[in-house]
Amino acid sequence: MSTPVPAPRDPGAGPRGPLRRIDHDLVRALRSRVADLLSDRRRAEDARPLDPEDERAYARSLVVQVLEDHARAEVAAGRPPLSAVAEELHAAAVVAALFGVGRLQPLLEDPDVENVDVNGCDRVFVGYADGREELLDPVADTDDDLVELVQVLAANVGLSSRAFDAANPQLDLRLPDGSRLSAVMGVCRRPALSIRRARLTEPTLADLERNGTLDADLADFLAAAVRARKNIMIAGSTNSGKTTLLRALAAEIPPAERLITVERALELGLDASAAHPNCLALEERLPNAEGRGAVTLADLVRRSLRMNPSRVIVGEVLGDEIVTMLNAMSQGNDGSLSTIHANSSAAVFDRVATYALQAAERLPVEATHHLLAGALDLVVFLRRGPGADGTLRRRVASVREITGVDGRVLSSEIFATPPRSEGPARPATPPACGEDLEAVGWTGWDAWLAGTR
Incomplete structure (x- = not known):
């Protein structure tokens, strides 16, 4: 039995824009009617199964059909039908309710x-x-x-x-x-x-250079570091742009390489990019109602090593998977990328040591620092805050190179933010890995030779 469709409310625009022009009771009724028609088709014995794209196109045709039925019913009842603009808004809202995120859809668009x-x-x-x-x-x-x-x-x-x-x-x-x-x-x-x-759905280092996150010297350095298969950890606070920078660095990876991404919830989307045709995305699985079937991030990092990866990318390190990931980096899977929450590039080492203490291995701090020194090459730190004009800005504030270990990780800050500067980090201490980067075409020594800070 079809759901009765209510008469529309005043579709006029309100003080807060398009959302005021939609009658959500009507959208709910129209969605219910379209869903019933979709279900009828799925149950029909002679119906050809549709792939998701075809089903969405079919649903759109049903939305047009039910809106036409609604307009005829309104005219028959002596009420004015929806205007063309209001009808278009309601059609989009019904499609969003069926396949999108409902009333959140306009915000995401x-x-x-x-x-x-x-x-x-x-x-x-x-x-x-x-x-x-x-x-x-x-x-x-x-x-x-x-x-x-x-x-x-x-x-x-x-x-x-x-x-x-x-x-x-x-x-x-x-x-x-x-x-x-x-x-x-x-x-x-x-x-x-x-x-x-x-x-930015598929950001590049050039995109980040244009919006001021980094400058040309730093973009060239990071691109060369990826090509030279350096293990890089991106650090920063919440919403500082870590994932966007990771995607941009991944865009520098040659398309012939096999990537395996490991995430708690799929977010990177590298497996959907034409730039990475051989990419496998793994997602943590939570336990079922009986407490069984869980697959943790650490489990997936271990599994990824058996699946012929050129590089392993861990979307976000938040716990005991850190030991497994560092072991992977130090066992020949060079060129790995990951992100972590930290307040500075130097604070990353203590953050990693804290996570390692929570892991099943219970690594002491000194052992973790030895593991870090053998696994990680660079830490890139992002900072988020208002600029002089009050607008929100994200920028790479520091790049730290791991140079050895003496009880604790030894490192040098090769890119740093100049005092009283709002711009991204500039060359500071010459990198020890310069020869490795030169081997992949990097020619960035001039920035340091010129004394740029």
Whole structure:
């Protein structure tokens, strides 16, 4: 039995833009009708199975059909039908509800939106690329609807279905557009979620040079370091641009190499890039309701070494997988990349030692520093903060080269931010790995010979 479609509310634009022009009760009813028609087709004995793209195209044709039916019903009832603009907005909202992220979709399609924080269905804070933050319209009618939206995403996004309920109150996943979603419920007064958007889906070092994250000298150095198969760890605070820089460095890897990425929730998306045709993406799997079937990040790093990788890329190091990853780096899998949270390039070594103490191996600090010195070549540190004009900026503030070990890791800062400078790091101490980089075509010594700081 089809769901009755309510009469539309006033479709006029409100003070907060397009979201005010959509009648969400109507969208819900139209979505239900289209979903019923899709289900009828799937159950039909003579129906040819459709791949996801074909099914989405078929669903769009159904949306047009049900909107036409709705317009005829409105005219027959003596009410004015939706205008062409309102009909287009409602069609997009129905498609978003079926295949996207519902009322969050317009925010994810806005190129200026950088972060979305939802503290309950009607407390929606949006952060923009220029540093502005605004309170916008609700993204669901009730908190239960917000939870249902996240549950639908958890069931359909990623390599395996994930639960989001009282027994599983935390969720991390990658949305279809590459954004990262983190949601919680039961541990706060109202369900909440945060979305961090990937504004550059396939960034390059040239892109980061244009937006001021790094300069030409540093871009040339990092590109050569990747070609020379140096093991690089990218550090920084939350939302400092670590993942974007990792993607940009990965773009420098020759397409003939086999990459294996290991992540808690698929985010990097290198396996979907034409630049890396031989890329395998592995995702951590959580235990089922019986507590079985878990596959940890450390398990996946070990497994990746048996799958003929040219390089192993660990999306984010947050725990005991650090020992397995460092062992992989020191056993011939050169050219690996990873990210880690830290407050400075020098603080990375103590952060890694802390994680190693938490691992099953319980490595003492001195042993961890020996392992680090043999596994890691470079630490790149990103800093995020307002510039002189008040706009938000991200920049590479430091590059540190590991040079040896004497109880603790020995390192030198080869790129550093000049005092009172808002720009990216500049050449400081000449790198010990210069000859290795020269072998892959690097000619960047002039920056140091000129005394540039």
